[in-house]
Amino acid sequence: MRCERSKGLALGVLLLGLTGCPRGEVATESNTVVSLDAGAVATKTDTQVSPEGEVRSLAWAPLLVGDGALLWEVPAQSLGSAQQRGEVMPAFRAQVLQVLVEPGQTVAVGEPLVVVRMPEVLRAAGAYVAAGLRVSAHNQRREQLVSLRGEGLARLSDLAEVQAALAEAQAAQKEAQAVLAAAGVTTSEAPSLCEGSGKVTLRSPIAGVVTTVTASLGQLVEPGGAALVKLSGKGSSRVEARLPDAGTLQLRYELQLADGRVLALRQVSRAPMLDPRDGMAQTWLVAQNDEPLLSGLSGRLRVRLDKSPTEDRLWLVPARALRLGDGQVTVLRQRSGQLRTVRVKVAASAGGKALLSATDASELSLGDRVALDPSLTESTGEKP
Numbered sequence: 001m002r003c004e005r006s007k008g009l010a011l012g013v014l015l016l017g018l019t020g021c022p023r024g025e026v027a028t029e030s031n032t033v034v035s036l037d038a039g040a041v042a043t044k045t046d047t048q049v050s051p052e053g054e055v056r057s058l059a060w061a062p063l064l065v066g067d068g069a070l071l072w073e074v075p076a077q078s079l080g081s082a083q084q085r086g087e088v089m090p091a092f093r094a095q096v097l098q099v100l101v102e103p104g105q106t107v108a109v110g111e112p113l114v115v116v117r118m119p120e121v122l123r124a125a126g127a128y129v130a131a132g133l134r135v136s137a138h139n140q141r142r143e144q145l146v147s148l149r150g151e152g153l154a155r156l157s158d159l160a161e162v163q164a165a166l167a168e169a170q171a172a173q174k175e176a177q178a179v180l181a182a183a184g185v186t187t188s189e190a191p192s193l194c195e196g197s198g199k200v201t202l203r204s205p206i207a208g209v210v211t212t213v214t215a216s217l218g219q220l221v222e223p224g225g226a227a228l229v230k231l232s233g234k235g236s237s238r239v240e241a242r243l244p245d246a247g248t249l250q251l252r253y254e255l256q257l258a259d260g261r262v263l264a265l266r267q268v269s270r271a272p273m274l275d276p277r278d279g280m281a282q283t284w285l286v287a288q289n290d291e292p293l294l295s296g297l298s299g300r301l302r303v304r305l306d307k308s309p310t311e312d313r314l315w316l317v318p319a320r321a322l323r324l325g326d327g328q329v330t331v332l333r334q335r336s337g338q339l340r341t342v343r344v345k346v347a348a349s350a351g352g353k354a355l356l357s358a359t360d361a362s363e364l365s366l367g368d369r370v371a372l373d374p375s376l377t378e379s380t381g382e383k384p
Contacts (some may be wrong), residue, residue: 058360061318063317064316067314069316070303072353075299079238082234084295090184090228091183091184092220094117103210103211107209110204112203113210115199120179138162144157213381214226242278243301250305263293264288318372341359344357
């Protein structure tokens, strides 16, 4: 008898070593293992000995009510809209003559920022003015020939020649006008540009704050180079995050900021394609009250189930509890010490969690537990 007690004590010490808690978990007196990781589900471990003498540790997780449950928590960042960012640079080769702003300066729409001289634009302004003079002269001559032609004092060939010259002058004027438009110069500014110093003023496209100034006096700037001035404006920002497909689930979104603030968000758009590597899709959200967010603000996006889309109650369990086979999805349920395989319907599964409902609603209720690795229980012979 004493020998049997000693064997039992030794077996107990062995089992205690096998079921030791991994790093990040704490074992309570009731043998419940509670993970210290955020968002994890408390589990309970039972130890069974098979008829062959094999020791098996089965982990169980409780059913959690789906409504209001935290489904996913992912990193997110606010992105400023295109209307909040501005860059100023010349469209043609230019030389910087004046820099009118400094970093940190607040500017309005159309406020002067940099003064440059662009030879190509200056030539276009002169061509536009010259073509305008030719167009005016040819128009006068054409009117005279039309009048003389009516009296039989002008030849038809003279009229045709004037009309051709007029068309050429108008074409040259259009070409010069296109160059001026590309440089942001209006045709009304062309005469003063020709007669003056040939200076062109680059103006702010948005209202905001000057963030960067790279222009320096005398600098030669090539088109397509770095911006001379960069600006940042204020306005509503969208929050971007990668989220799994939630189907028809109604969700709530919260942005947890580094300073402790929590902002309620609403989804406005979603990429039409999932990334095949992880099943995620780019998702964009805005603040519920359209509160402006600083561009580049980062935080943690928490996604909660608002309510079930159907009458069936949804339960939140670890995805490890799902068992696939014979075209069915099942879980191994423990209720009052009794085991039963239950058929379920999965509403969503991602991030190691699954939302599901029982095919027969009575098969799952609050207080039930599900096995985290149902494949270890095949020897029970339990059938759905």
